[in-house]
Amino acid sequence: MSERLDIDSYADAVAELSGALASRDEQAFRAALATFDNVRDGAVLTGVRKVTVELQSALQRFELDSRLIGLAQQQVPDARRRLAHVMKLTSEAAHQTLDLAEQCTPLAENIAGDAAKILESPASRAATDPDVVSFLQRVVEGMGLLRSRLTEVRLAQGFQDLTGQIVGSVLGLVDELERALGELARITDAAGGMAAKEQTISRGLGPSVPGVGKTEALAGQQDVDALLQALGM
Amino acid sequence: MSAQQNLNFLVVDDFSTMRRIIKNLLNDLGYANVTEADDGATALPLLKAGQFDFLITDWNMPGMPGLELLKQVRADERLAKMPVLMLTAEAKREQIVEAAQAGVNGYVIKPFTSATLKEKIDKILSAQAAA
Numbered sequence: 138m139s140e141r142l143d144i145d146s147y148a149d150a151v152a153e154l155s156g157a158l159a160s161r162d163e164q165a166f167r168a169a170l171a172t173f174d175n176v177r178d179g180a181v182l183t184g185v186r187k188v189t190v191e192l193q194s195a196l197q198r199f200e201l202d203s204r205l206i207g208l209a210q211q212q213v214p215d216a217r218r219r220l221a222h223v224m225k226l227t228s229e230a231a232h233q234t235l236d237l238a239e240q241c242t243p244l245a246e247n248i249a250g251d252a253a254k255i256l257e258s259p260a261s262r263a264a265t266d267p268d269v270v271s272f273l274q275r276v277v278e279g280m281g282l283l284r285s286r287l288t289e290v291r292l293a294q295g296f297q298d299l300t301g302q303i304v305g306s307v308l309g310l311v312d313e314l315e316r317a318l319g320e321l322a323r324i325t326d327a328a329g330g331m332a333a334k335e336q337t338i339s340r341g342l343g344p345s346v347p348g349v350g351k352t353e354a355l356a357g358q359q360d361v362d363a364l365l366q367a368l369g370m
Numbered sequence: 371m372s373a374q375q376n377l378n379f380l381v382v383d384d385f386s387t388m389r390r391i392i393k394n395l396l397n398d399l400g401y402a403n404v405t406e407a408d409d410g411a412t413a414l415p416l417l418k419a420g421q422f423d424f425l426i427t428d429w430n431m432p433g434m435p436g437l438e439l440l441k442q443v444r445a446d447e448r449l450a451k452m453p454v455l456m457l458t459a460e461a462k463r464e465q466i467v468e469a470a471q472a473g474v475n476g477y478v479i480k481p482f483t484s485a486t487l488k489e490k491i492d493k494i495l496s497a498q499a500a501a
Binding site for chain 1: 383385386390391392395430459482485
């Protein structure tokens with residue numbers, strides 16, 4: 138719908154024009170015509186300014202709505218999945234370390250046990266050689282120390298529990314945030330047709346997290362090598 | 371093997387790494403019979419059904435937290451005297467006081483050392499033997 142014309146604002150200019158026309162005063166007519174143009178230009182400028190302000194406001198609202206939708210639909214759920222993935226990775230790493238430490242402990246115990254047996258065996262020729270005896274004693278001591286350090290390594294994996302609890306509490310917060318943002322997005326009813334802004338690859342995406350991002354990451358170095366090979370590299 | 375080393379332990383923690391660490395340490399200390407549960411709600415039926423001699427529990431767990439498990443244990447006639455060691459990252463004074471009031475026998479803060487765990491278990495068992 139077109140803007141309503143403010144006829145009154147033209148009254149003086151039209152009266153001047155009419156007067157100048159009636160009196161056949163060319164100079165006065167030109168002056169009145171200029172006044173008329175000014176009035177008309179002023180009305181147009183006011184209209185343009187109003188449209189500009191409305192457009193700017195609409196753009197800002199669109200940016201805000203788009204940001205909100207992006208947070209609710211993509212970034213916050215991504216953050217939740219990333220945190221869950223961190224918990225999974227740290228748990229796997231801790232279990233792997235425990236596996237390795239558990240495998241090493243009996244090795245150390247067996248070596249120490251075998252060395253002790255030789256030292257304690259009076260019939261063993263090795264037990265009469267001072268260098269060998271000294272070595273075997275160091276083996277027993279060293280393996281004892283190694284075993285104790287392996288116990289400490291296993292205990293240190295308790296970090297996964299502590300960091301996991303902290304990450305877990307942040308996850309709870311992110312869950313709440315996700316729900317609140319989803320509700321806010323629903324209320325503003327801005328979801329229709331709006332797509333969240335994609336994270337740009339040029340900035341880097343960080344370590345791959347399953348389920349985060351539109352494209353799946355490669356599973357391992359073999360996949361990377363195969364892809365590079367397929368690309369002719 | 372001493373009688374104490376035949377004790378049946380129940381280790382309750384929602385983190386599998388921590389359960390494994392505690393179980394390993396108990397094995398190192400000579401306690402071979404260790405069962406695991408991932409929260410109080412899972413642990414309580416096991417305690418009521420099984421022949422456990424010692425409970426080691428975390429505090430902050432989904433489902434039933436360790437403090438509630440402790441209270442349930444103390445409220446159960448058959449389990450009331452069971453030694454309970456709380457092994458947790460919850461380190462606020464009022465929490466420790468609350469656990470003590472609920473009848474905990476020992477309280478170890480994470481991260482912990484093998485020596486601390488051994489010391490607390492030994493202390494609890496000695497006190498129990500003297501009682």
